[in-house]
Amino acid sequence: xxxxxxxxxxxxxILDGLRKHYGGLAVTDGVSLDLRMGEIHAIxxxxxxxxxxxxxxxxxxxxxxxxxxxxxxxxxxxLSFPARVRAGLARSFQITSILSGFxxxxxxxxxxxRRHGSSFRFFRAxxxxxxxxxxxxxxxxxxxxxxxxTMQAGALSHGEKRQLELALALATEPRALLLxxxxxxxxxxxxxxxxxxxxxxxxxxxxxxxxxxxxxxFALADRxxxxxxxxxxxxxxxxxxxxxxxxxxAYLGEEEIxx
Amino acid sequence: xxRWSPALLLALLAAAPWLGFSGSYEFTLMxxxxxxxxxxxxxxxxxxxxxxxxLGHAAMLGVGGYAVAIxxxxxxxEALLVLPAAVAAAALFxxxxxxxxxxxxxxxxxxxxxAFGQMAFFTASSLAAYGGDDGYTLYARTEIAGHxxxxxxxxxxxxxxxxxxxxxxxxxxxxxxxxxxVLRATRExxxxxxxxxFAPYAYRLAAYAIAGAVAGLxxxxxxxxxxxVAPSAIAWQRSGELLFxxxxxxVGSLPGAILxxxxxxxxxxxxxxxxxxxxxxxxxxxxxxxxxxPHGLAGRHRG
Numbered sequence: 203x204x205x206x207x208x209x210x211x212x213x214x215x216i217l218d219g220l221r222k223h224y225g226g227l228a229v230t231d232g233v234s235l236d237l238r239m240g241e242i243h244a245i246x247x248x249x250x251x252x253x254x255x256x257x258x259x260x261x262x263x264x265x266x267x268x269x270x271x272x273x274x275x276x277x278x279x280x281l282s283f284p285a286r287v288r289a290g291l292a293r294s295f296q297i298t299s300i301l302s303g304f305x306x307x308x309x310x311x312x313x314x315x316r317r318h319g320s321s322f323r324f325f326r327a328x329x330x331x332x333x334x335x336x337x338x339x340x341x342x343x344x345x346x347x348x349x350x351x352t353m354q355a356g357a358l359s360h361g362e363k364r365q366l367e368l369a370l371a372l373a374t375e376p377r378a379l380l381l382x383x384x385x386x387x388x389x390x391x392x393x394x395x396x397x398x399x400x401x402x403x404x405x406x407x408x409x410x411x412x413x414x415x416x417x418x419x420f421a422l423a424d425r426x427x428x429x430x431x432x433x434x435x436x437x438x439x440x441x442x443x444x445x446x447x448x449x450x451x452a453y454l455g456e457e458e459i460x461x
Numbered sequence: 462x463x464r465w466s467p468a469l470l471l472a473l474l475a476a477a478p479w480l481g482f483s484g485s486y487e488f489t490l491m492x493x494x495x496x497x498x499x500x501x502x503x504x505x506x507x508x509x510x511x512x513x514x515x516l517g518h519a520a521m522l523g524v525g526g527y528a529v530a531i532x533x534x535x536x537x538x539e540a541l542l543v544l545p546a547a548v549a550a551a552a553l554f555x556x557x558x559x560x561x562x563x564x565x566x567x568x569x570x571x572x573x574x575x576a577f578g579q580m581a582f583f584t585a586s587s588l589a590a591y592g593g594d595d596g597y598t599l600y601a602r603t604e605i606a607g608h609x610x611x612x613x614x615x616x617x618x619x620x621x622x623x624x625x626x627x628x629x630x631x632x633x634x635x636x637x638x639x640x641x642x643v644l645r646a647t648r649e650x651x652x653x654x655x656x657x658x659f660a661p662y663a664y665r666l667a668a669y670a671i672a673g674a675v676a677g678l679x680x681x682x683x684x685x686x687x688x689x690v691a692p693s694a695i696a697w698q699r700s701g702e703l704l705f706x707x708x709x710x711x712v713g714s715l716p717g718a719i720l721x722x723x724x725x726x727x728x729x730x731x732x733x734x735x736x737x738x739x740x741x742x743x744x745x746x747x748x749x750x751x752x753x754x755p756h757g758l759a760g761r762h763r764g
Binding site: 282284299301304308316320322323325329331373374 | 649
């Protein structure tokens with residue numbers, strides 16, 4: 203996409219001064235950042251920096267103590283998690299979350315169901331619903347999982363489960379994706395495949411990516427935000443972040459930032 | 462038993478009156494089995510389909526039964542009125558109590574359904590106009606379009622069988638539908654269902670009302686089978702028995718619930734002929750069944 207990197211219109215997603223305390227501990231301490239269409243914005247930081255808690259607040263699984271989440275110009279801070287999904291904000295989980303007893307296609311078809319007609323239909327068999335199956339297959343194809351459609355999701359390999367989880371997010375027809383460590387636990391080959399899939403998705407979605415794999419982050423991200431102890435330490439292009447002295451200090455003894 | 466076919470048991474029940482099981486005792490026993498199977502089926506739908514383990518399901522049965530009794534006391538005995546009233550009353554009771562109960566989960570859900578069940582029990586006990594503690598004896602079985610058809614034991618037998626088979630097919634179709642798929646997803650992984658945009662509450666509540674309606678139907682048949690309705694039919698022990706039938710048959714299997722109920726009734730009946738202390742044998746038998754049949758009598762078969 204020719205426009206990538208240029209600032210196009212309003213950001214799709216804005217986090218404005220999010221705060222979350224657990225007891226005396228500020229897990230999210232005034233985080234503000236934004237996410238634009240066609241961008242992969244990575245969030246990195248040492249363990250315990252509050253990355254996952256931040257994703258929870260954006261997706262609606264944890265309510266912030268203060269601050270706002272603006273999505274597509276609308277304040278969604280008080281919307282429930284499923285309501286945010288319906289608004290176009292899909293997410294994946296750090297620990298794979300799929301319907302293990304369903305086939306891969308049934309998983310994806312169900313994820314598409316909210317966009318294709320009412321779910322309060324009680325009689326016709328969903329498995330023979332062509333609309334749902336077509337939408338489900340499209341999502342599986344987008345992550346290269348079409349040939350596994352009839353396989354029980356629980357029997358897929360770890361990497362395929364991660365692919366399926368991406369397909370489930372895509373099948374909800376979102377505008378933004380919140381991906382919480384999509385590469386967690388993936389082997390070398392699986393990682394390469396997932397990175398290729400994410401890269402292919404970039405142009406059509408806005409992607410907020412939490413990831414520990416620094417090679418992947420610097421290969422994929424258009425912008426990087428570094429969190430430390432619940433605060434934004436720095437936001438910038440991957441090159442700027444690599445060069446940032448404060449970031450280097452925060453990571454000393456923690457993880458090497460590849461150059 | 463691994464691929465037990467529910468059609469077989471239903472076929473056996475259909476043939477039974479022609480195979481010598483046509484005495485008063487046999488008809489009574491089979492009616493009892495079918496009524497309990499219908500109630501267990503509706504609970505099996507809740508437990509296996511929605512993951513809602515209720516310990517107050519007998520109350521739904523009771524509401525259906527008391528609807529028959531109350532209408533009978535006021536001279537309304539026409540099935541075209543009584544049957545929809547019994548079903549609707551139980552569905553409404555499920556909707557109202559479920560609206561609160563479904564906000565909780567796990568042990569809390571079990572306790573709150575138990576509490577609602579006991580409330581229904583004590584309410585029934587205090588209905589002095591309808592027999593109170595002693596229960597209420599119907600003037601006669603419900604009429605169908607003015608005909609006293611249900612007085613005919615054979616007709617009543619086949620009505621019970623048809624409604625049981627119909628309810629099984631209906632609940633099976635619902636589980637396979639769009640709605641059922643969402644419901645099964647909320648049971649298997651509620652977080653994932655939410656991530657697909659489904660708020661589980663509405664689906665669970667609808668399932669609870671559907672189960673209530675089917676249990677209300679069972680209540681209608683129960684009242685007619687015994688021509689008697691009493692608070693004991695609502696007691697929490699009965700809810701526990703229904704839950705046991707579901708587990709005995711195999712959680713997640715609708716035909717399993719039917720099989721579990723049939724096995725329960727037969728075992729209870731056989732043991733009672735041996736000794737008056739039959740519960741001392743029945744209890745350990747149930748424990749052994751749970752230990753050695755972890756997937757229930759229906760095995761891994763999913764209906």
